[in-house]
Amino acid sequence: MSMRIDIITVLPELLKSPFEASILKRAIEKGLVEVHLHNLRDYASGNYKQVDDYQFGGGAGMVMMIEPIDKCISKLKAEREYDEVIYMTPDGNTLNQGMANELSLKKNLIILCGHYKGVDQRVRDMFVTREISVGDYVLSGGELAAAIVCDAVIRLLPGVLNDETSALTDTFQDNLLAAPVYTRPAEYKGMEVPKILLSGNTPEIEKWREQQSLERTQTRRPDLLM
DSSP states (O other): OOEEEEEEESOHHHHHGGGGSHHHHHHHHTTSEEEEEEEGGGGOOTTTTOOEEEOTTOOSSEEEOHHHHHHHHHHHHHHSOOSEEEEEEEEEEEOOHHHHHHHTTOSEEEEEEOBTTOBOHHHHHHTOSEEEESSSSOOSBSHHHHHHHHHHHHTTSTTTSSSGGGGGGSTTTTSSOOOOOOOSOSEETTEEOOGGGGSOOHHHHHHHHHHHHHHHHHHHOGGGGO
């Protein structure tokens, strides 16, 4: 069963490249995921295809209008059922590994990219089922944030990674930071790989990794252990 992600944006060209390279491209080519970009201006009225307007009550910044978004989401929903309608916004819940794991189990997702001062609140009230932020900062639009969500989710789909067990040992999967990793050469400019990793003793290696993971988390992200 493949996943389908529909992304609603005013800048579809900004989103094309992440899906034309690397793991995301391979996932699409394998038929494991479909990603469709929808230009919101295609659903706007008038000669200028306006998708934003001044906010009621005054104030700086434009607001994305409800009508084009309504038309786009309604059209998509008429074609299939969606598990989530996600709105990318700085005041949403911060993306984490647990959320990515949960979303990777879904079948159909809509991602709405915010812009300007955001969307008319009625969009959030009517359609949005989940609001996601990628951090406590503001981007010029939700496109790059949407690409981050897609990358975090798609790489978890069965068959995307060459070694599916790799994702199980990623940082944050068990609420810990990953242990340090090494590759050849075993010695470089006087710096040696820990001898335990060269021992071939798998149980002791795993014990070392668990200890290193815990120590690294305690030092760098003690909040994860609370």
